[in-house]
Amino acid sequence: MTRSPDPVVIVGAGQSGLAAARAVRNAGLTPLVLEAGRQPTGSWPGYYDSLALFSPARFSAMPGLDFPGDPDHYPHRDEVADYLQRYAAGLDVEIRTGTQVQAVERDGRAFVARTADGQEVTAAAVVAASGSFSRPVRPELPGQESFTGKVVHVADYRDSKELAGLRVVVAGGGNSAVQVAYELTEVAQVDIASRRPLAFLPQRRDGHDVHHWLTSSGFDNLPAEWLIHSVHQTLVMDTGDYRAATESGRLRRREMFTGFDGETVIWPDGERERVDVVLLATGYLPNLEYLRPLGALTPDGLPLHQGGISSVLPGLVYLGLEFQRSFASNTLRGVSRDAAYVVGPLAAHVRDAPALAGL
Known part of the structure; x- marks a missing residue:
């Protein structure tokens, strides 16, 4: 059966897109x-x-290219960026950088991607792999408009020196919240405010990184639905420093504050405390507004899908969604498994398209 001559357009060239x-x-x-x-x-x-x-190099590689350096070291942000550039160069596929997709529309059974610089690209299928960093969650709390301090999302945070000497509350309880809060304790007075208790998972156990146990036990492959509904604490990978910091009082975890009042935040017990900065480590949502013309999203902009395969449109799939299919779905070590899963039905759709179009 002859396949469509049009390409499969992949939106995004991060780990999911690659x-x-x-x-x-x-x-x-x-x-x-x-x-x-x-x-x-x-x-x-x-x-x-x-x-x-939080995963060592040996568990952070994608198929076809080992992560350089000591397999047991924990790669820095810039090492990951360099690795992805090398990975992209070795793929032998066309990657157009500086090309922002503004809208994807249907044209019969095909798709048309329209870009900010005026391109119109016809596609046999679409992979939405645009990530979520550009859509940080910024919850509004009562009285926030009166707050005289700053409310900043961790997406805009770069270095602890920016907040030196200040009273800071980090709102959120995930890995990034704890990592940032811990480094801020060197230069500022810091609390973590979270809705759920923190559960520290030791990064190393019995001589192995926790990712050895996650993969060898099959935990990585547990269905996302089980994970979402059965975890009632926020899991934090602990280097050995984070739990110690909370137990010593250096880093205090408190129940999420209930609102703002002028220069203060209001804690659940009614205490009002002056705070200079509230740093939101409240996560991100998929940035998929370019799919709005397809009717493929909920009113809140979330994808209608099952395991990354659109439940609305054949030929549209997603990659890099948190808990898309498993605990590891939006990680370097897990995204390629999801890619193989979603590309199967996508390929069948592309190969069937010419024959169906002639009916």
Whole structure:
């Protein structure tokens, strides 16, 4: 059966987009990656300066290219960006950087991607791999308009020196919240405010990194639904420093504050405390507004999908969604498994398209 001559357009050239490009190429189709940034590194260069992976290099590689350096070291943000550039260069696929997709529309059974610089690219199928860094969650709390301090999302945070000497509350409880809060304790007075208790998971156990146990036990492959509904604490990878910091009082975890009042935040017990900065480590949502013309999103802009395969439109799939199929779905070590999964039905759709169009 003759396949469509149009490429499979992949929106985004971060780890998800590059994993998709490899899977699409391996399926015998033509990938075309459209990346808004200047380099095929996704959002990695935009993260805070001290960011390091919580998985060691041996568990942070993508298929076809080992991560350089000591397999047991924890790669820095810039190492990951460099790795992705090398990975992209070795794929032998077309990647157009500086090309922001503004809208994807239907044209019969095909898709048309319209870009900010005026391009119109016809596609046999679309992989939405645009990530979430450009859509940080910024919750509004009662009285926030009266707050005289600053409310900043961690997406805009770079270095602890920016907040030296200040009273800071980090709102959120994930890995990034704890990593940033811990480094801020060197220069500022810091609390973590979270809705759920923190559960520290030792990074190393019995001589192995925790990712050895996650992969060998099969935890990585547990269905996302089980993970979402069964975890009632926020898991934090602990280097050995984070739990110690909370137990010593150096870093205090408190229940999420209930609102603002002028220069203060209001804690659940009614205490009002003057705070200079509230740093939101409240996560991100998928940035998918360019798919709005397809009717493929909820009113809140979330994808309608099952395991990354659109439940609305054949030929549209997603990669890099948190808990898309498993605990590891939006990580370097997990995204390629999801890519192989979603590209299967996508390839079948592309190969069937010419025959169906002639009916």
